Amino acid sequence: MSADLHPVPDEWARTAKIDNDKYQEMYRASIEDPETFWGEQGRRITWFRDYTKIRDVSYDADDLHIRWYEDGTLNAAYNCLDRHLADKGDQPAIIWEGDEPDTDETVTYRDLHARVGRLANGLKALGVSKGDRVTIYMPMIIEAAVAMLACARIGAIHSVVFGGFSPDSLAGRIQDCESNCVITADEGVRGGRRIPLKANTDAALAECPGVEHVVVVRHTGGDVAWKDGRDVWYHELVEGQSDDCPAEEMNAEDPLFILYTSGSTGKPKGVMHTTGGYMVYTSMTHEYVFDYRPGDIYWCTADVGWVTGHSYILYGPLANGATTLMFEGVPNYPDVSRFWQVCDKHNVQIFYTAPTAIRALMGAGPDPVKKTSRKSLRLLGTVGEPINPEAWNWYYDVVGEGRCPIVDTWWQTETGGILISPLPGATDLKPGSATRPFFGIRPILVDEFGKELEGAVSGNLCITESWPGQMRTVYGDHERFVQTYFSTYPGRYFTGDGARRDEDGYFWITGRVDDVINVSGHRMGTAEVESALVAHDKVSEAAVVGYPHDLKGQGIYAYVTLMAGESPNDDLRKELVQWVRKEIGPIASPDLIQWAPGLPKTRSGKIMRRILRKIAEDDYGSLGDTSTLADPAVVDDLIENRQNRR
Numbered sequence: 001m002s003a004d005l006h007p008v009p010d011e012w013a014r015t016a017k018i019d020n021d022k023y024q025e026m027y028r029a030s031i032e033d034p035e036t037f038w039g040e041q042g043r044r045i046t047w048f049r050d051y052t053k054i055r056d057v058s059y060d061a062d063d064l065h066i067r068w069y070e071d072g073t074l075n076a077a078y079n080c081l082d083r084h085l086a087d088k089g090d091q092p093a094i095i096w097e098g099d100e101p102d103t104d105e106t107v108t109y110r111d112l113h114a115r116v117g118r119l120a121n122g123l124k125a126l127g128v129s130k131g132d133r134v135t136i137y138m139p140m141i142i143e144a145a146v147a148m149l150a151c152a153r154i155g156a157i158h159s160v161v162f163g164g165f166s167p168d169s170l171a172g173r174i175q176d177c178e179s180n181c182v183i184t185a186d187e188g189v190r191g192g193r194r195i196p197l198k199a200n201t202d203a204a205l206a207e208c209p210g211v212e213h214v215v216v217v218r219h220t221g222g223d224v225a226w227k228d229g230r231d232v233w234y235h236e237l238v239e240g241q242s243d244d245c246p247a248e249e250m251n252a253e254d255p256l257f258i259l260y261t262s263g264s265t266g267k268p269k270g271v272m273h274t275t276g277g278y279m280v281y282t283s284m285t286h287e288y289v290f291d292y293r294p295g296d297i298y299w300c301t302a303d304v305g306w307v308t309g310h311s312y313i314l315y316g317p318l319a320n321g322a323t324t325l326m327f328e329g330v331p332n333y334p335d336v337s338r339f340w341q342v343c344d345k346h347n348v349q350i351f352y353t354a355p356t357a358i359r360a361l362m363g364a365g366p367d368p369v370k371k372t373s374r375k376s377l378r379l380l381g382t383v384g385e386p387i388n389p390e391a392w393n394w395y396y397d398v399v400g401e402g403r404c405p406i407v408d409t410w411w412q413t414e415t416g417g418i419l420i421s422p423l424p425g426a427t428d429l430k431p432g433s434a435t436r437p438f439f440g441i442r443p444i445l446v447d448e449f450g451k452e453l454e455g456a457v458s459g460n461l462c463i464t465e466s467w468p469g470q471m472r473t474v475y476g477d478h479e480r481f482v483q484t485y486f487s488t489y490p491g492r493y494f495t496g497d498g499a500r501r502d503e504d505g506y507f508w509i510t511g512r513v514d515d516v517i518n519v520s521g522h523r524m525g526t527a528e529v530e531s532a533l534v535a536h537d538k539v540s541e542a543a544v545v546g547y548p549h550d551l552k553g554q555g556i557y558a559y560v561t562l563m564a565g566e567s568p569n570d571d572l573r574k575e576l577v578q579w580v581r582k583e584i585g586p587i588a589s590p591d592l593i594q595w596a597p598g599l600p601k602t603r604s605g606k607i608m609r610r611i612l613r614k615i616a617e618d619d620y621g622s623l624g625d626t627s628t629l630a631d632p633a634v635v636d637d638l639i640e641n642r643q644n645r646r
């Protein structure tokens, strides 16, 4: 047995919902007879009208369609709320912990049901109805969850935009899905700093004439501008509304939400998820991957603006009648013990966070962790990017004191839920490996020609069969859906990730193989940062690549060519960083800018990113084939002048 293998602890194998025998048996059943398997699993949620059809899927580019439970009807909010009222009405549904340590609030299932009902009726009073797109631009407060569920209740499609995005990014997302209603707050607060959400919304809406209503939560009480007739306070909208709002009967394949995510080309795409399959899949993965047991306090530290927040703060946990903790703040405010203090304060059993947070906290040493108890913790999880074994071991030894298994969960906005992950009672752990596929998931590795590779090998990660939580289309652009995911390797879903499979069949995700950078677990398309840079009037050309970054996993490295007559200087460098923050948001800020008099291009004018990546990684020895370069001197210059990166 290899030294860094952590076998399933006996107690876990005995008490968990799924042990290894059960995993093997269920996995086999899910692959051999998916109809029966998913037909049974579909019953874990409540249907208004039962389904008779289970799946109808074709990955064929000419007729690409993905349908699950297509003649069933249900409502996502009903599944998250109403069905728990009889036996869990008084149980906490959401525990909210504010940015300041002395602020918190607990909402029971009964309270949450009532609050969702009132807002749903309020939205209806504004004229929002089934199929409308509602943009939600909110801090991590209970009203964000209420807003999502209120949309689901009336059949409106929510599009949550992360509060860290700029007015321009928000505007682009509002325009793309033609939202007519925005729900926001006066301000957000994170780590003691205020974020002007309403002011950002106002700026965005200057470019979005189609928005008729802006619902504003009073959160900090900060001053805001007001547009009469368009803006309405949340508390005034819900005042006098009935708690009771009948849940709209939705078809399984009616859209539940759109969530924008960066791709390797162009503007972000609106990943569209539908109702039935998504609810089945998030509820099932939440129960089994986290071995959720009634009464557990479960905490996922993501923001609801990302898919992890959608599936594993909100829909999965609430569908299971769990208690989910929602945290407004950041890991290092007021100090770097905050995560563990919150675990102690609320008696958290299951804790799910991102490797970037673990690396940052690891940098502060073990003492801030050790001064907290963490006795309640039973299981730890990670998501968003590969976790390096060093960080894994620190998480395991220092945070979990060697007592808590770690589930390293691999998945994507597109997949809706977790596809590759250990199950804590079934899977022996290896630090840095996402291990084995979840039920019904068939991952394969292919070479660049699409040939399936066998055995212990590295390749491009594809999934051959559909699963209920899979995205259905790119909103408004089905062709882009087909092109992006099903054309590189016809007949398969291509993830954009590379992976290695070891001799035990375990998967090790190595990272993106396309032009997407993973910065602190957040996806950023290089093309997006490039187009922001070239929009600056002193920039003539820009190329952006990722490079290894100790805390963020990957950092953003920009090569910038200035307009003729402009000369590089540090003020301009700062100005460009600010510019990108303003154009996209702080998460897109370049970490390093290198002035580049020219960019390496092929004779047909394509930028050779492979070479730029190597220079950014300080790996000049192996630039690979440079024979197609139009002007090899450009590369020598970039290597020589790499010191002027900052």
Ligand code: 6R9
Pocket (backbone or CB within 6 Å): 261, 306, 307, 308, 382, 383, 384, 385, 386, 387, 408, 409, 410, 411, 412, 413, 414, 434, 495, 496, 497, 509, 510, 511, 512, 518, 521, 522, 523
């Ligand atoms: C859920 C989420 C998806 C991309 C994905 C991959 C990376 C996510 C990972 C992981 C290694 C893990 N990723 N989880 N890489 N190990 N456990 O993060 O969705 O924001 O769409 O990002 O993140 O590269 O393709 P999303």
